[in-house]
Amino acid sequence: MQRSAGPRRGLFVGTVLTGSFLLFLVQPMVARMALPRLGGAPNVWNSAMLVYQALLLAGYAYAHLLGRLPLRRQAAVHLALLLLAGLTLPVGLRALPAAAGLAEALWVPLLLGLSIGPVFFVVSAQAPLMQRWFAADPDAGAPWALYAASNLGSFAGLLAYPLLAEPLLTLRAQSLAWSAGYGLLVVLVAATAASRRKLPVVPAVEAAAAARAPAGWRTVTLWLLLSAVPSGLMLSTTTHLTTDIFAMPLLWVIPLGLYLLSFVVAFADRRVPARAVSLVAPVLVLFTGSQAMLSNASGTVWQVGGTCLLLFATATALHGRLYDLRPGPAQLTRFYLAMSAGGALGGMFTALLAPLVFDWTWEHPLLVLAAAALMPLEPLLRWRSRGDLDPGMARIAMLVLVGFALFLAWLLAADYGEPGSELAMVLLTVFLSGIGILVMAWRGAFLAVLVFAMLGQGGIWTIRTSLEGLRTRSYFGIYTVRDDADEKLRTLAHGTTLHGMQSLDRGHASDALTYYGPGSGVALALRATPAIEGPRARVGVVGLGTGSLACQARPGESWTFFEIDPVVLRFSTQGRFTFLRDCTPAARVVIGDARVELAKQPAAGFDVLVIDAFSSDAIPMHLLTREAMAVYGRALGPRGLLLLHISNRYIDLAPVVGANARAGGWGALSRLDVPEDTARYTPSRWIALSRDAGVLDRLAHARPDGPWKRLEDRAAEPWTDDHASILSHVRWSRLTGN
Structure with missing residues (x-):
């Protein structure tokens, strides 16, 4: 057998x-x-x-x-x-x-x-x-x-x-x-x-x-x-x-x-x-x-x-x-x-x-x-076990090294974030790592050096932000609201990405900053909305953020915001950002995923629809598929205007939007805004789409300098809920820091 x-x-x-x-x-x-x-x-x-x-x-x-x-x-x-x-x-x-x-x-x-x-x-x-x-x-x-x-x-x-x-x-x-x-x-x-x-x-x-x-x-x-x-x-x-x-x-x-x-x-x-x-x-x-x-x-x-x-x-x-x-x-x-x-x-x-x-x-x-x-700790340098070194002296040497590591971490924290300090920070980190290798025979000392290095590499800043109560965490992300007293600005960051800013100067509290400045595609389009859609336009915005777009509203218009995270809404309703309260107090805010909630709205319920949803720097893929475009098309009237915010450090999304526009019968214009005042405004790229060529023509000619250009980028195939891949759209040079 x-x-x-x-x-x-x-x-x-x-x-x-x-x-x-x-x-x-x-x-x-x-x-x-x-x-x-x-x-x-x-x-x-x-x-x-x-x-x-x-x-x-x-x-x-x-x-x-x-x-x-x-x-x-x-x-x-x-x-x-x-x-x-x-x-x-x-x-x-x-x-x-x-x-x-x-x-x-x-x-x-x-x-x-x-x-x-x-x-x-x-x-x-x-x-x-x-x-x-x-x-x-x-x-x-x-x-x-x-x-x-x-x-x-x-x-x-x-x-x-x-x-x-x-x-x-x-x-x-x-x-x-x-x-x-x-x-x-x-x-x-x-x-x-x-x-x-x-x-x-x-x-x-x-x-x-x-x-x-x-x-x-x-x-x-x-x-x-x-x-x-x-x-x-x-x-x-x-x-x-x-x-x-x-x-x-x-x-x-x-x-x-x-x-x-x-x-x-x-x-x-x-x-x-x-x-x-x-x-x-x-x-x-x-x-x-x-x-x-x-x-x-x-x-x-x-x-x-x-x-x-x-x-x-x-x-x-x-x-x-x-x-x-x-x-x-x-x-x-x-x-x-x-x-x-x-x-x-x-x-x-x-x-x-x-x-x-x-x-x-x-x-x-x-x-x-x-x-x-x-983890197993096998000392790379076995100086502690040498026969000619007294155990007490070895322990004293270890304590001196740990103390020196604390000093290096203090220097690292002092230089952290300063312009031109990159080389010094790398060298200090290398020295700290070297000390950690020297004390590997003592696990407690090894852990202490690691903690010191963490604190020096931005850890103190991170702890201070938490102790000051500036962060809020939800299922959908981590938000940090911070005031810059020198610049008189309040910012909202999602993860490590800036998501909005408001001036603390009462005279400029309604100014739209960051991606929504006067030269941005969305600002140009919303200023032209009364001429294109009439004085009683119905405007929908996907992604509330700080509410910066609220102050683009004109008398007679009706506005609706769609926001997936109730925490973000609380920033506006509790007074940390006042755009919504000051400019569109009657606006309706719908909590939930935009695609799901837009599908529940009456057909042709909006004249303008702004898609400005981000998770930190990542745009949710499901909001850029052909099916998503069909949801937007249903929500818009026959002469409706769709605005897509596609700013992204790592992914070139213009070809995706171009392919989806062609598949859905949309015309498309592109606006890349590179502002001179980088302290208040952020470079942004917006795509304007409509199934009515006349709407885009009127938008393109709303300014004599012609800031809009026809979107020529096209991917080989449109993205769908059933099939989408970003490999061909990755900006590899950005990922490598070049």
């Missing part, structure tokens, strides 16, 4: 790879499906990840409980559940209306869980089950390499989505292809079950009783911590990436892909790569992690790359330590259950608890510090 384990190993590897590939291919797919309904806030993806982690935990718990049954019964139950879950295919978003009074942080996970729950739950269980079935044959060998293969399949699935599935297939085609892959997985699971059918029928619980004693609570607690910190750090890194660039699967999957890749390295049979990464991880924590409290500067691709490298290195170091603490094969599902529970705890901390407790992304530096406290 003894057979070669070789062919069976290949079958199990193929099954694990297929299941993991499908599992992580469907994650960005469903999140992409959700964009038209949920918008592009970073927390939407974090909520999705929380659902995935909860379902993964449930799947691992199911695998752990199923392991108590005889192997044949395990196979029968699992195959039956696979077939039942298949009845919910193809994958799609369920028609679940938003529940009144239910917070987005709870409703979004509920919607995603109902949409993807059955298939995700049962597929997530197949990886630990396959490893347990594999190890059931005494000649098969250790199953840990299968776990590395599982994460390699997951990594491949994540890469396949933004690079292949999203650019090449519609969402419908993606869903059907995934369903076909699911069918293949069922066949493979059945084949693996058949390969073990001749093994002795021994309940797994009996095998476990013959194994060594289960791990104690301290070990299990360490398993949880070593799993939770990388999981939470992965989500906090995702928030950083998607806040200032774009809400898109390509950016969603980078941190998750690196997180999964860390498992591949950490759980591989060859330990050299894992040990090498663990050796350099503390150095990366010192140098790159020192920027974890930075909150008032947008990163270049080098800073983003450093953040991603930090995530990979710390996750590999922590997961490598987790591998070193692994139990025997008999406790395999218990070990994976604890790992999954830790991952879910990290996700809950970042996606649920942190937005409620913190006014800023304090979870990110806290998780970096937790990683530094848990």
